[in-house]
Amino acid sequence: xxxRMRKWIFFFTVISLLAGxxxxxxxxxxxxxxxxNASATQxxxxxxxxxxxxxxxxxxxxxxxxxxxxxxxYIEKVDVLATSYFEFTGIPTSEGVKxxxxxxxxxxxxxxxxxxxxxxANGKIAADTAAYLGFLxxxxxxxxxxxxxxxxxxxxxxxxxLSPDTLCKISLNAKFSFN
Numbered sequence: 001x002x003x004r005m006r007k008w009i010f011f012f013t014v015i016s017l018l019a020g021x022x023x024x025x026x027x028x029x030x031x032x033x034x035x036x037n038a039s040a041t042q043x044x045x046x047x048x049x050x051x052x053x054x055x056x057x058x059x060x061x062x063x064x065x066x067x068x069x070x071x072x073x074y075i076e077k078v079d080v081l082a083t084s085y086f087e088f089t090g091i092p093t094s095e096g097v098k099x100x101x102x103x104x105x106x107x108x109x110x111x112x113x114x115x116x117x118x119x120x121a122n123g124k125i126a127a128d129t130a131a132y133l134g135f136l137x138x139x140x141x142x143x144x145x146x147x148x149x150x151x152x153x154x155x156x157x158x159x160x161x162l163s164p165d166t167l168c169k170i171s172l173n174a175k176f177s178f179n
Contacts, residue, residue, distance in 0.1 A: 028074065029070065029071070029074075032071060032074055032178050033071070033178060034177065034178065035175055035176060035177045035178065036067060036068055036071070036175070036176050036178070037067075037081065037173065037174070037175050037176070038065040038066070038067035038068045038173075038174060038176060039065070039067075039084075039171060039172060039173040039174070040060055040061075040064035040065050040171075040172050041064075041169055041170065041171045041172070042058035042059070042060055042064070042151070042169070042170055042172075043058070043167045043168065043169045043170075044056045044057075044058055044153045044167065044168040044169075045164055045166070045167060046088075046090075046099070046155070046157070046161050046166040046167060046168055047161055047162060047163075047164065047166065048155075048156075048157050048160070048161050049160055050157060050158060050159050050160050051156065051157075051158070052156065052157075053101070053154065053155070053156045054153075054154070054155055054156070054157075055152050055153070055154050056152070056153050057107065057150055057151065057152050057153075058150070058151055058153075058170070059148050059149070059150045059151075060139060060143055060148060060149050060151065060170075060172060061143070061147065061148045062143050062144070062147050062148065065174070065176070068176050071176070071178055074178040074179055075144060075176055075177070075178060076177045076178055076179040077144075077176075077177045078140050078141070078143075078144050078174050078175070078176050078177070079137070079140075079174060079175045079177075080127070080133055080136040080137045080139075080140050080172065080173070080174050081173040081174060081175055082126070082127060082128040082133060083126075083173045084126075084127035084132075084133075084136050084170075084171055084172050084173045084174075085124050085125060085126050085127055085170075085171050086104075086116060086124070086125040086127065086132075086168065086169070086170055086171075087123070087124045087125070087167075087168070087169045087171065088119050088121075088122055088123055088124075088167070088168050088169075089122050089165070089166070089167050089169065090122070090163055090165035090166035090167055091119065091120070091121055091122050091166060092159070092161070092163070092166070093121070094159070096158055096159050097120060097121075097157070097158065097159050097161075098118055098119070098120050098157070098158040098159075099118060099119035099120075099155045099156070099157050099158075100118050100155070100156050100157075100158065101154060101155060101156050102115065102116040102117070102118065102119055102153075102154070102155045103115045103116065103153075103154045103155075104116065104135060104151055104152070104153055104154075104170075105151070105152045105154065106135075106138055106139060106142065106149065106150075106151060106152075107149075107150035107151065107152050108142060108149070108150065109138075112135065112138045113135065114131050114132055114134075114135040119155075136170075136172060139151060139172065140172065140174055151170065153168055155168075
């Protein structure tokens with residue numbers, strides 16, 4: 001009977017030590033929030049000769065979301081927010097400026113793409129439709145999974161675009177949930 005009691009005491013002692021050590025060994029920060037919003041922006045330079053189809057690329061990296069830098073390894077899921085947007089700036093005001101066949105494609109999967117309207121002036125397009133949000137969610141999912149995501153902008157301009165200030169900007173706003 002005494003031997004049996006010693007085994008039980010030994011067993012519970014080992015279990016208690018293991019539980020204590022595993023609690024102490026956690027590197028989970030005390031200030032880890034349940035969720036946090038963060039954003040990243042990338043821009044395409046729109047320089048082209050009239051009538052020439054273009055396909056510039058940008059890469060979003062997880063490190064671009066600087067607000068969550070210290071919590072990256074605790075990301076459970078990421079949801080793109082409808083405050084995300086596409087913005088065209090520096091579009092010349094001259095007659096005949098028009099970007100056509102404007103689309104964004106995920107480089108890793110050409111079937112994941114969206115079509116934007118023709119662009120004739122500076123403006124912001126809210127990512128508040130299911131198609132726009134779905135595309136940006138695919139970008140964000142790839143960033144979360146691989147650490148980065150390459151996006152291709154395709155367009156054709158009716159006129160020469162020569163200014164390095166003519167840009168298409170993607171602002172990717174997301175809610176990061178942590179575990």
